[in-house]
Amino acid sequence: MMTDGLDGVVAASTILSDVDGAAGRLVIRGRSLDELAGRTSVEEATALLFDGFFDDRPSGGEWRAHLGQARHAVFAEVAALDERLIRHGPLEAVRALVARLADGEDLATALRLVAAPAVFLPSYLRLRAGHAPVAPDASLGHAADVMRMLRGQPASSVEAAALETYLVTVCDHGLNASTFAARVVASTQAGLTSAVLAGLGALKGPLHGGAPGPVLTMLNDIGEAGDARAWLEAALARGERLMGFGHRIYRVRDPRADALKRALATLGVEAGRLAQAEQVEAAALAVLKDHKPGRRLETNVEFYTAVLLDALGFPADSLTCVFAMGRSVGWLAHAREQATSGRLIRPQSRYVGPAS
Structure with a gap:
């Protein structure tokens, strides 16, 4: 049976990592x-x-x-x-x-x-x-x-540990x-x-590694607008994706998002940016639940990747690297x-x- 995008097709056996999208669990070599x-x-x-x-x-x-x-x-x-x-x-x-x-x-x-x-x-x-x-x-x-x-x-x-x-x-x-x-x-x-x-x-x-940069653009635009929910709803009305939310595999929250959020919290000087990110995240999850009730669109790794790497001084166009x-x-x-x-x-x- 042919499946477009190879969804559900097992293409390799591996001992390296296991992604459990239903449980939101990532295991690397046990x-x-x-x-x-x-x-x-x-x-x-x-x-x-x-x-x-x-x-x-x-x-x-x-x-x-x-x-x-x-x-x-x-x-x-x-x-x-x-x-x-x-x-x-x-x-x-x-x-x-x-x-x-x-x-x-x-x-x-x-x-x-x-x-x-x-x-x-x-x-x-x-x-x-x-x-x-x-x-x-x-x-x-x-x-x-x-x-x-x-x-x-x-x-x-602390900064070296956050990057690590x-x-x-x-x-x-x-x-x-x-x-x-x-x-x-x-x-x-x-x-x-x-x-x-x-x-x-x-x-x-942009559908794989190119998403963190646009997350920063979104956060900056929302910061200037001053109203996260209104900005997010307008973006969805224009048919745009909310970058940093939704994942091909995970049907619950991406566990990597929490790991990176914890790392970001260690960088005390960026507390203001973390607070804004948390507010935008909460607003985005609420808006997505209202606008797409049949889909589970949770925070993915790109959202806190963008905030963390920006705090460490990497320019937005370098995050994929x-x-x-x-x-x-x-x-x-x-x-x-x-x-x-x-x-x-x-x-x-x-x-x-x-x-x-």
């Missing part, structure tokens, strides 16, 4: 999101997802050093960031730099691909702002180094569009760089799982055109 978010480092999440997929895995305490060395290695590619690439925008620039990395299936290749968006995005943003890129510090934790490369000076431990919570929260999420794209490419034995490039291409779309920083770990784990235990992915289509 551990719930509540166990991981705010309690696990990027390095630990990488070790967890990569477990069993590489022969040369380092011991537990060595992951930080290996990922730090990978950031140092990919920084050489930043020299290719010229004015033309900067004009193209953050995701296009990051994707072009990732394409300069060699394909491969080993751990060193995988770690360079985890490091790539974490190094390339801060470098791009600094160059666009007229500042010199900041070289990585291999001795730092991954999230802390990202913040340092972005700002040119160390971030507070975000990166771990989004590291994997079942067979979403970008992960499926990465698995399709991996099934051809093309290599990990090719798989990550496929993931980046899919993530660019920050998403890629976290999700690249999942893409790589899925790519290795597909390449080592799966078959070439080759679904069929049903022809509905004119007969000959």
